[in-house]
Amino acid sequence: xLNIFENLxxxxxxxxxxxxxxxxxxxxxxxxxxxxxxxxxxxxxxENYRKxxxxxxxxxxxxxxxxxxxxxxxxxxxxxxxxxxxxSGKELSQWKSTMESHEKTKSNLExxxxxxxxKIEGMRIKxxxxxxxxxIQRFEKDIDSLKKDIEKMKSDLSNNIQLRTDSIQxxxxxxxxxxxxLRKKFSDPVVEMDGDTCRGCHLALPSxxxxxxxxxxxxxxxxxxxxxxxxx
Ligand SMILES: [Zn+2]
Numbered sequence: 001x002l003n004i005f006e007n008l009x010x011x012x013x014x015x016x017x018x019x020x021x022x023x024x025x026x027x028x029x030x031x032x033x034x035x036x037x038x039x040x041x042x043x044x045x046x047e048n049y050r051k052x053x054x055x056x057x058x059x060x061x062x063x064x065x066x067x068x069x070x071x072x073x074x075x076x077x078x079x080x081x082x083x084x085x086x087x088s089g090k091e092l093s094q095w096k097s098t099m100e101s102h103e104k105t106k107s108n109l110e111x112x113x114x115x116x117x118x119k120i121e122g123m124r125i126k127x128x129x130x131x132x133x134x135x136i137q138r139f140e141k142d143i144d145s146l147k148k149d150i151e152k153m154k155s156d157l158s159n160n161i162q163l164r165t166d167s168i169q170x171x172x173x174x175x176x177x178x179x180x181x182l183r184k185k186f187s188d189p190v191v192e193m194d195g196d197t198c199r200g201c202h203l204a205l206p207s208x209x210x211x212x213x214x215x216x217x218x219x220x221x222x223x224x225x226x227x228x229x230x231x232x
Pocket of ligand 1: 198199200201202203222223224225226227
């Protein structure tokens, strides 16, 4: 009779280990899922940053073209002014004011171009790209390591499932099926008697039952919680 309890306790230990291994595998998979989500978010963020950078580059090209255009206009008006073709004082002052207006536009555009170059440099695209790549590499490394952990856990789990299969061979079918039922309710369907008390539900056992438990001649269940009770 004692053997049955030893076997049941052994089975309960294995079941405890199997349950915790299964939970850990679920947790590790959840960690992987979170990291993958992080990778996706970071890729998206990086893509947006890259797009913004391209937009600023296009804006710089546009400003540079505009600057070139106004420089040409300025040259033209300067040439005209100093060509000696200007006849009247009125015409002269018109050209002067056109030139001044181009000069002002040019000076403004030069400031915009410098600002835009500063803005683009401030975006540190190369460094950011490197940082992004390193981050993704780190995430991927973490995933690889988690996957290896899971592989190891699955192999341990399958060993323990085999151990369980072996261990139930030694338990009578009716007791095993009772155990399986109790296992759905309790993580510890098999408990030791503590004094005259059930360690599962902590209620005192009738002394007649406690006596029978001590005799170790039969499989006894707690009248309150139905757990198997044994005495060492
Ligand atoms: Zn009990």
